[in-house]
Amino acid sequence: MPSDAIQPILSLRGIHKSFGGVQALTDVSLDLYSGEVVALVGDNGAGKTTLIKSMAGVIRADKGQFFFEGNEVTLSGPAAASDLGIQTVYQDLALCNNLDAVQNIFLGRELTGPWWSGFRVRRADCERKAHEVLQRLRLSGISLTRNVGAMSGGQRQNIAIARSILWQPKVVLLDEPTAALSHTAAEAVGKLIRELASHGLAVLVISHDIHQFVIDVTDRIEVLRLGRKVASFASKQVTGEQVVSAMVGGNEEPAGAR
Ligand SMILES: Nc1ncnc2c1ncn2[C@@H]1O[C@H](COP(=O)(O)OP(=O)(O)OP(=O)(O)O)[C@@H](O)[C@H]1O
Ligand SMILES: [Mg+2]
Incomplete structure (x- = not known):
């Protein structure tokens, strides 16, 4: 539900990344829009953190394109991402x-x-x-x-x-901001994330809390499985069961095929 943008503020096209023999990301494309909160979900090892790090300039993709405000850019490092207006909140908070x-x-x-x-x-x-x-x-x-x-x-x-x-910044990326938080604290973080979007930021948030946080707080859900993007849902139109089913590779059909 992008508010004021027809053009995404940030786009990834065909991103590939491997670490030695491990193919962490395969042909991943993603668009982020100002004012929208997108959830990035997937099982452990699906490639979520790797994808965020590629947008934060921390790792360089092997292949693929990165567009910011319509222009193709190559991020030379985290400072370059930060200069564009991309900020990241990592799980250890630093x-x-x-x-x-x-x-x-x-x-x-x-x-x-x-x-x-x-x-x-x-x-x-x-x-x-x-x-x-x-x-x-x-x-x-x-x-x-x-x-x-x-x-x-x-x-x-x-x-x-x-x-x-x-x-x-214009884009904020968050890696599991509600991990290890109580339900009430996670709700407060959810409110804060909505607040960021209401100020016009594009927000991408990794979360394993599908049934509450992801469904309640985000606008769109992107699912990674084994490094590939396998599904995309409007958060309002999907159940937690359907999302989990896409994550684990069950039947993508509705009606909780798990
Ligand atoms: N620096 C690295 N060196 C080698 N392999 C890596 C490195 N970073 C990630 N990987 C591998 O890439 C794959 C994707 O890892 P990633 O951390 O992106 O997963 P994730 O979806 O964030 O998982 P989790 O939910 O457990 O945080 C995994 O198989 C992981 O072991
Ligand atoms: Mg991770």
């Missing part, structure tokens, strides 16, 4: 437990004073901007000054997502 939310949100990208101040970090400005970002995401309940090591899994996930949108 947060520093001994730092607070503000420090984590700005990690490595702090707002600093001029050279004659020794590029001193402008803490007050960082705090103001972090507060703005959290407010925009309706997360003002999160403490800016508590070490994130003392926070819950859900709060940490939210901080990692806030961090990813700090410089207003």
Whole structure:
């Protein structure tokens, strides 16, 4: 259900990737649209993380094309993806437990004073901007000054997502943001993801939580099996059973053939 776009913001065409003898991705094509949340699902080892990493510039595909805003591009690395406006939230979150939310949100990208101040970090400005970002995401309940090591899994996930949108990206890729979260915390992350899409971002989210998160939160579901894209569903028009059946290679027919 793309809101304002006829042209996808990001397109993959015919992506192949192997690791030694393992064919991780075979001829995968995918389109992402601004304002739309797409779920990427599949069994363990189906190639989901590999696909996200190829869009994040972390791994280079062996074959295939990558288009961003209609132009073919070659990503030389993660910085190139980030420059285009593609941000990734990995499963380990890469947060520093001994730092607070503000420090984590700005990690490595702090707002600093001029050279004659020794590029001193402008803490007050960082705090103001972090507060703005959290407010925009309706997360003002999160403490800016508590070490994130003392926070819950859900709060940490939210901080990692806030961090990813700090410089207003156009695409956000999330690898299993609800893994290991309670039902309530996963629901909160789901709301946050809808919030990102409502601000016009294209969102791709890997999840194993088919019956709740994937069906309830996303607009479209893309299924990978053994490195191939085998099915695509409108989330509103499909049951969890049908999605799982496509994942495991059962009968793709409706009516829960499992
Ligand atoms: N760096 C690597 N070196 C060798 N093989 C790899 C590498 N990364 C992934 N693979 C292999 O590629 C295949 C796809 O892996 P990938 O991590 O993309 O799966 P996934 O769908 O994310 O699985 P999961 O749900 O378990 O996270 C697997 O067979 C995996 O072992
Ligand atoms: Mg994975």
